[in-house]
Amino acid sequence: MEISRATIATLDADTPATQERHLSLLYRGRLSSCNYDCHYCPFAKTRDSRATLQRDAADLARFVDWVSQRDHAVSILFTPWGEGLVRRHYRDAMIRLSHLPQVRRVAIQTNLCIGTHWLDRVDTRSFALWCTWHPSEVSLETFVARCRELQRRGIRFSVGMVAMRELFDDIDRLRARLPDTVPLWLNAYDVRPPDYYADADVARLSRIDPHFRWNLAPPPSLGAPCATGTRVVSVNGDGDVRRCHFVAEPLGNLYDGSFESRLGPRPCPNRTCDCFIGYVHREDLPFAIDYAGGQLERVPVRLAP
Template sequence: MHLSVLYRGRLSSCNYDCGYCPFAKTYDDRETLRRDAEELARFVSWAERARHPLSVLFTPWGEGLVRRHYRDAMVRLSRLPHLRRVAIQTNLCVGLRWLDEADLDALALWCTYHPDQVDRDAFLGRCRKLDRRGVRYSVGMVAMREHLDEIEAMRAGLPAHVPLWLNAYDERPPGYYSAAEVERLALIDPHFRYNLDPAPSLGAPCWTGENVISVDGNGEVRRCHFVSERLGNLYDGSFAAGLRERACPNACCDCYIGYVHRKDLPFQAEFGRGLLERIPLRQAWAMPAAAAGR
């Protein structure tokens, strides 16, 4: 059995102050950070004892890599012989020397560029350092209308092999994007429409709860971040009895880390082992002539 684990601990602090994020500039006190580190270490120890192939995606509410315990966890997990992939969502704000200790065949980064928080050239400089190290990574942005030119500039600045994925702006009013803007965004991210206008989910076949699970700091297991049904606990092994084929109980799933696991959508085939870090199997982007001449 291959099991993909979406781990979200109690960390919620972030060094960025994005207006669209409810956790911008939140603060975790020392006790919260201590408990988060202990719980993460317990999870890593569980992964080390596992005897089946694993993939792990860290999806912290805040920025994990500013905390040493997340960097150390990434390194330890990357070295496990049965670990296929370990990835984390990050704003890429930290130094990169810690990556020199990791097995880069297993590690990947899901990076997000926030143009109101960091200079584009500085962010691209960090991406170039990742390329020199041979790190697998994707880059993403929230597709706000005021950032359309910046989105295209970021796409032009990234190497062709690096995907630029786009999330639709969550707080958008009806008609927020024009048809022309949707086309413009879809030229950069061919999967943008799945995020903008997700297909109905109720009854759709899904891998979550079968070979994909969500785990919190206490080891409580649910099928995914968006379904509250408890399957058991990771550490006493009770979750395993609850793993089975399931259909989605939600009317809609509009987050990549949810709908990417649907069996009726093309992501498993198109992304393969790059599913968790949001890297498709084939990525060689070139700016269309119409966009280049804008």
């Protein structure tokens, strides 16, 4: 396939017609195991069977092959329930995808727990990481050292935390240790009483992440315009395509192409959408502008290199 990355960028950015040639895929396979033991996470310290891991690797290889055959721009965010980068098949998939000319971005959500030498093999022009610090599992010094390794390699990345009240000081410490060019996002603690955050807390956290209020109290989404189902879709290990992770209605299958005829604008069917990977694609919120080109890896424009 004779197509350069520069050609893809030109085709995809010139006009509204060509912009439709770019498809973002949120891939979530069978993996649900994690090496961390965060008390708020249902997948803490879980283990997948060998059979599950083998099936997950085969599914992922099939997906990468499908992407390699596309003749239009594609972006991918891996959103595993567990930690993907401890598995070689995810690292190998991301290396290969980053070198495909039609791949504009390949990113993954990760706790950044492994070494960084394998990153020497990625194409940094298209590669990105969405990293989360879990203070109960790894020290600030170790985590920041890994972030420095990402910077040294020219890796595009964001860093974030769950904004639990007992972690407020840790959030401040992390912000102080990161360069201003590295965005620090904050997720509201899901299992919280109504009065969990005082007004002063929200103001404090918003100074670090100006978009925190959207995560804390997203506006109703029912009927809202959203790019999911048009320019963004969710894919599972079997290739089943849905508009996003949070809408069960199928659009078809990736591998037989049946989803393509069902792509098109449609309003959100859910009352609320409180997850960044969902509401970031809403067209009535500021994220298409604030995160233009960085929605998948959670890097806002003002901090993008």
